[in-house]
Amino acid sequence: MQTKTTALISGILLAVTLAALRPAVAEELQTQNGEAAATDASVQLYVFNCGDFRFPSVENFSIGDDETTVRELVVPCYIIDHPRGTLLWDGGLPAATANISGWQRDPETGVQVRMQQTLQSQLLDMDLGFDLTSINLAAFSHIHYDHVGVANELTNAKWLVQRGDYEVVAKGGTVPAYDPALLAEIKKRPTQVLDGDYDVFGDGKVRLISATGHTPGHQVLYVELADFGPLMLSGDLYHFRLSRDQRRVPMFNVDKNQTLEAMDKVEALVAETGATFWIEHDAALFETLKLAPNFYR
Ligand SMILES: [Zn+2]
Numbered sequence: 001m002q003t004k005t006t007a008l009i010s011g012i013l014l015a016v017t018l019a020a021l022r023p024a025v026a027e028e029l030q031t032q033n034g035e036a037a038a039t040d041a042s043v044q045l046y047v048f049n050c051g052d053f054r055f056p057s058v059e060n061f062s063i064g065d066d067e068t069t070v071r072e073l074v075v076p077c078y079i080i081d082h083p084r085g086t087l088l089w090d091g092g093l094p095a096a097t098a099n100i101s102g103w104q105r106d107p108e109t110g111v112q113v114r115m116q117q118t119l120q121s122q123l124l125d126m127d128l129g130f131d132l133t134s135i136n137l138a139a140f141s142h143i144h145y146d147h148v149g150v151a152n153e154l155t156n157a158k159w160l161v162q163r164g165d166y167e168v169v170a171k172g173g174t175v176p177a178y179d180p181a182l183l184a185e186i187k188k189r190p191t192q193v194l195d196g197d198y199d200v201f202g203d204g205k206v207r208l209i210s211a212t213g214h215t216p217g218h219q220v221l222y223v224e225l226a227d228f229g230p231l232m233l234s235g236d237l238y239h240f241r242l243s244r245d246q247r248r249v250p251m252f253n254v255d256k257n258q259t260l261e262a263m264d265k266v267e268a269l270v271a272e273t274g275a276t277f278w279i280e281h282d283a284a285l286f287e288t289l290k291l292a293p294n295f296y297r
Pocket residue numbers: 144146147236281
């Protein structure tokens with residue numbers, strides 16, 4: 001009798017403990033969308049071309065012009081479609097870049113930019129079930145003009161931004177390569193200011209990793225895909241492969257020591273998780289990727 005009671009009590013205790021351990025978010029997923037919660041294969045990553053750069057010199061990246069023959073960088077955008085929401089990661093060059101066909105050259109710097117099709121136009125053509133007006137979460141690796149190009153077009157997205165970058169935007173601060181007009185609309189919309197790493201959907205699959213230094217609120221994105229495995233979208237932690245190999249920090253960088261610390265932090269996470277590492281601006285890598293409407297899962 002006593003044994004039975006003890007067993008019963010242990011059973012209740014175990015049930016209570018298990019219930020307490022189960023994350024609230026998982027429970028919510030189960031009730032909201034049982035089917036989606038049953039398989040994490042439903043996290044999908046789409047990759048888009050959101051512009052291209054050509055540089056007359058790479059010295060601004062702290063790389064000698066004789067150290068690499070690479071002069072072109074790609075500007076990608078990514079959309080992560082998760083059962084709990086759709087996240088845009090990095091917003092490309094300003095959409096107006098697409099108004100002029102072919103390469104446009106800045107007469108002062110000699111830097112050329114090109115955008116063959118805006119992200120919104122690509123999304124409407126592809127009919128993926130979402131476009132810039134229905135995406136409900138947006139995060140940019142940082143506020144440089146080549147990463148927030150579509151920000152103002154995200155009319156229904158909550159902006160996830162690290163405090164350092166947010167304060168530049170909110171207080172009218174200046175950092176190199178930042179154009180306040182590109183964030184004028186999104187800053188009026190719902191915004192979640194972050195103080196470090198953040199698990200976007202509460203299930204560990206999509207995580208913003210604070211990697212301060214390139215700007216005061218630079219971050220990278222860790223995504224766990226069921227088939228592809230873990231992936232690190234590294235923002236502007238590096239621009240060239242040589243930057244990663246030799247820990248080169250570009251001239252247009254807010255805090256070199258913080259950037260070096262961020263490199264250590266992100267590289268440690270990559271080593272620990274075995275994540276595939278994508279240097280976002282790497283045009284040679286980009287050529288090997290599956291572009292939308294295809295996707296990674
Ligand atoms: Zn960039």
